[in-house]
Amino acid sequence: xxxxxxxxxxxxxxxxxxxxxxxxxxxxxxxxxxxxxxxxxxxxxxxxxxxxxxxxxxxxxxxxxxxxxxxxxxxxxxxxxxxxxxxxxxxxxxxxxxxxxxxxxxxxxxxxxxxxxxxxxxxxxxxxxxxxxxxxxxxxxxxxxxxxxxxxxxxxxxxxxxxxxxxxxxxxxxxxxxxxxxxxxxxxxxxxxxxxxxxxxxxxxxxxxxxxxxxxxxxxxxxxxxxxxxxxxxxxxxxxxxxxxxxxxxxxxxxxxxxxxxxxxxxxxxxxxxxxxxxxxxxxxxxxxxxxxxxxxxxxxxxxx
Amino acid sequence: xxxxxxxxxxxxxxxxxxxxxxxxxxxxxxxxxxxxxxxxxxxxxxxxxxxxxxxxxxxxxxxxxxxxxxxxxxxxxxxxxxxxxxxxxxxxxxxxxxxxxxxxxxxxxxxxxxxxxxxxxxxxxxxxxxxxxxxxxxxxxxxxxxxxxxxxxxxxxxxxxxxxxxxxxxxxxxxxxxxxxxxxxxxxxxxxxxxxxxxxxxxxxxxxxxxxxxxxxxxxxxxxxxxxxxxxxxxxxxxxxxxxxxxxxxxxxxxxxxxxxxxxxxxxxxxxxxxxxxxxxxxxxxxxxxxxxxxxxxxxxxxxx
Numbered sequence: 001x002x003x004x005x006x007x008x009x010x011x012x013x014x015x016x017x018x019x020x021x022x023x024x025x026x027x028x029x030x031x032x033x034x035x036x037x038x039x040x041x042x043x044x045x046x047x048x049x050x051x052x053x054x055x056x057x058x059x060x061x062x063x064x065x066x067x068x069x070x071x072x073x074x075x076x077x078x079x080x081x082x083x084x085x086x087x088x089x090x091x092x093x094x095x096x097x098x099x100x101x102x103x104x105x106x107x108x109x110x111x112x113x114x115x116x117x118x119x120x121x122x123x124x125x126x127x128x129x130x131x132x133x134x135x136x137x138x139x140x141x142x143x144x145x146x147x148x149x150x151x152x153x154x155x156x157x158x159x160x161x162x163x164x165x166x167x168x169x170x171x172x173x174x175x176x177x178x179x180x181x182x183x184x185x186x187x188x189x190x191x192x193x194x195x196x197x198x199x200x201x202x203x204x205x206x207x208x209x210x211x212x213x214x215x216x217x218x219x220x221x222x223x224x225x226x227x228x229x230x231x232x233x234x235x236x237x238x239x240x241x242x243x244x245x246x247x248x249x250x251x252x253x254x255x256x257x258x259x260x261x262x263x264x265x266x267x268x269x270x271x272x273x274x275x276x277x278x279x280x281x282x283x284x285x286x287x288x289x290x291x292x293x294x295x296x297x298x299x300x301x302x303x304x305x
Numbered sequence: 306x307x308x309x310x311x312x313x314x315x316x317x318x319x320x321x322x323x324x325x326x327x328x329x330x331x332x333x334x335x336x337x338x339x340x341x342x343x344x345x346x347x348x349x350x351x352x353x354x355x356x357x358x359x360x361x362x363x364x365x366x367x368x369x370x371x372x373x374x375x376x377x378x379x380x381x382x383x384x385x386x387x388x389x390x391x392x393x394x395x396x397x398x399x400x401x402x403x404x405x406x407x408x409x410x411x412x413x414x415x416x417x418x419x420x421x422x423x424x425x426x427x428x429x430x431x432x433x434x435x436x437x438x439x440x441x442x443x444x445x446x447x448x449x450x451x452x453x454x455x456x457x458x459x460x461x462x463x464x465x466x467x468x469x470x471x472x473x474x475x476x477x478x479x480x481x482x483x484x485x486x487x488x489x490x491x492x493x494x495x496x497x498x499x500x501x502x503x504x505x506x507x508x509x510x511x512x513x514x515x516x517x518x519x520x521x522x523x524x525x526x527x528x529x530x531x532x533x534x535x536x537x538x539x540x541x542x543x544x545x546x547x548x549x550x551x552x553x554x555x556x557x558x559x560x561x562x563x564x565x566x567x568x569x570x571x572x573x574x575x576x577x578x579x580x581x582x583x584x585x586x587x588x589x590x591x592x593x594x595x596x597x598x599x600x601x602x603x604x605x606x607x608x609x610x
Contacts, residue, residue, distance in 0.1 A: 088486070181393070206524065219511065222520055223487075223489065224487060253605060260606075296520055297521075297523070299523075299558070299565055300562065301596060301598070
């Protein structure tokens with residue numbers, strides 16, 4: 001199955017203790033697509049300005065990403081500039097210029113409307129709702145969000161989560177949305193309002209999946225060197241959704257595997273700037289890291305004797 | 306096998322959003338012993354003042370904790386007072402009164418000297434080294450430490466870690482000790498100086514065990530209500546060391562299980578004040594939670610088809 005993603009396509013300028021990148025490919029839909037493309041075909045809906053380096057983005061086409069839903073608007077592309085400190089855990093946003101993204105109104109091409117797997121990247125919940133009105137009958141709709149929308153578009157966001165099957169958000173966002181500091185309670189709060197599945201991402205501390213009465217946890221892979229954390233969450237989502245679409249199996253066992261695939265893709269993207277590592281790796285790298293993940297958490301629960 | 310613990314025996318006064326406790330049993334050796342006593346016999350070495358409520362502490366004797374090494378000194382017991390905020394992640398120390406603990410000089414009773422499993426709780430590294438001179442030939446020596454000793458007794462601490470098999474410390478302490486922000490690199494730094502095994506505790510985010518070339522990770526158990534985080538690290542250590550002493554098996558597979566047992570004991574202690582929960586639970590509760598831990602991280606690494 002194909003996966004449809006709606007989100008931002010941006011140019012990121014990032015400073016880390018290990019180097020910097022200027023106007024590199026970024027945005028939630030870009031990371032998602034680069035990650036998901038390792039698992040299945042991707043349909044991307046977004047907008048870029050007239051200054052976007054399309055030659056670089058078209059590399060994704062060669063990987064099975066359909067850019068027919070990418071709108072080309074007059075003006076500047078969405079630009080984000082940020083700086084990571086020494087420990088890479090805190091990121092300071094230095095500049096956000098929305099450009100053509102500020103007038104983005106997603107238009108789902110006719111040939112994308114029957115998508116069975118839909119990921120609504122982190123954009124205005126009103127636009128996310130609007131997309132839901134444009135697609136036919138998806139088998140699984142997932143959405144992401146961020147603190148800005150939780151503050152400014154709370155009612156729309158609550159309306160949205162009534163209508164999605166799954167939501168991914170980070171621990172701070174889960175606490176902010178629900179007013180609950182305990183993540184188990186926060187996940188329950190969200191599930192009571194709609195989604196059957198809640199994925200709470202904790203960055204370097206891993207990710208929880210709450211699914212019905214079940215809880216699954218996957219750590220972040222312990223890397224010796226993390227280069228640039230940008231895009232880890234969207235690459236996680238791309239791996240997760242891409243794997244689900246590829247296997248077309250929503251059993252709990254398969255969703256657990258999807259979380260591990262997501263964590264695996266997130267662990268690769270942070271090894272380089274932008275989507276660079278996602279363009280380098282192949283199936284063997286992914287399979288090897290999934291096996292490493294398994295060893296990382298494996299223990300024999302039976303008693304010693 | 307019996308496990309020997311040397312550490313503090315204190316009176317804790319704790320405020321949390323859910324209530325408060327005054328002069329409750331606390332201290333690293335107390336938590337360790339209460340936790341380890343679920344798995345094996347414990348020998349405790351520490352000091353209390355003339356004001357310590359020995360009737361309460363003697364409950365541990367009924368659980369197989371030998372208090373022959375507990376010195377009774379004239380004066381006030383070690384008292385700690387702290388307050389946890391809303392999210393329970395940050396603790397503010399309101400008062401520390403060392404009392405008789407400030408002159409503590411551990412004396413290992415003759416009948417404890419042949420201990421095979423030794424845990425050097427968080428005390429002055431000079432005293433930890435002194436204890437090593439008093440015991441015969443332990444099979445496994447583990448130590449804990451804290452930021453205060455890393456700052457004030459760095460050389461002694463580095464000398465100590467040359468002589469222990471295993472060290473437990475939290476992520477901030479690991480970074481402080483090694484000057485490395487990456488925990489994988491920090492663990493390597495420590496292992497290069499002595500210990501075959503490094504356990505890095507991340508509180509609510511779980512624990513890593515680095516053992517030779519292997520890495521194992523166990524999450525903290527996702528509880529719906531955490532009551533009081535005090536003593537989680539020492540209860541982890543008590544479960545970990547108690548299980549190793551009980552099984553007397555230092556294979557990597559068994560050490561992985563020991564980490565899970567430690568996480569399990571840590572997950573119980575935070576459900577109540579002081580050691581209250583550790584006195585309530587039994588083998589069935591522990592076995593059930595270990596099984597829950599297994600379900601929490603279990604996934605089938607083989608590909609979908």
